Amino acid sequence: MSEHQQPLSLLVLISGRGSNLKAILDAISRGELPAVVTAVISDRSQAPGLEYARQENIDTLALDAADYPDRKDYDRALQGLIDRFEPGLVVLAGFMRILTAAFVRHYRGRLINIHPSLLPELRGIDTHQRAIDKGVREHGASVHFVTEDLDSGPVFVQLRVPVLPDDDAERLAARVLKQEHRLYPQAIRWLAEGRVSLNGEQLLLDQLPMQQPLQIDADE
């Protein structure tokens, strides 16, 4: 990053543990990511990741779906909260709620997700068990811009891990998660540096059309 560049302001949405949030904060602390987390919002008030963010003196908010009649109202309220912080990028990190089309359109090009599979394989939830059931030899994680169609927005970076003969879903999930913690900060770094962007339907890498997702190597 150049000395003069503004850090990218991130608003992180979580539902649970928040280990990807922690990986992002750690990368920022180490000086590896020119960004700042301005707030963390969860759809579950008991999410452990919220407690962690509070300890780090980050603004936290919980927005309970039970308080809203439907998804549209919920997402409108969520959008209102998010926009108060004027984030440069909205980051889904283990966020487990499907978002409405209007919400997703509002943040087009500045809303990303990390998904635990090699997209377009295994969209949706429970990906690790499904990878094992299918008998695939490779699995991994993908970072994509979020669009209306679930887990179908443009993928700009992926990381592969092997599926080993003795794996159960838990072991495989742990192997993938460890690599997600390298993948997500790196992916956000490319956005923060302006190297990767979305122009209409087209992904750009250094202002040129990107033909296929970047690949990061697993470190073990």
Ligand code: NHR
């Ligand atoms: N919203 C849109 N419009 N598009 C995407 O690509 C989205 C999205 C919201 C979340 C993350 C995604 C993932 O990485 C994500 C991508 C939740 C579900 C789901 O089925 C599916 C995919 C993802 C997140 N949620 C159920 C729901 O009814 C609830 C499941 C649960 O609570 O266990 O919202 O996998």
Ligand code: GAR
């Ligand atoms: C991560 O594996 C993430 O890829 C996945 O949930 C986990 C969240 O962990 N996301 C989804 O499945 C989205 N539907 P974390 O809360 O410790 O970051």
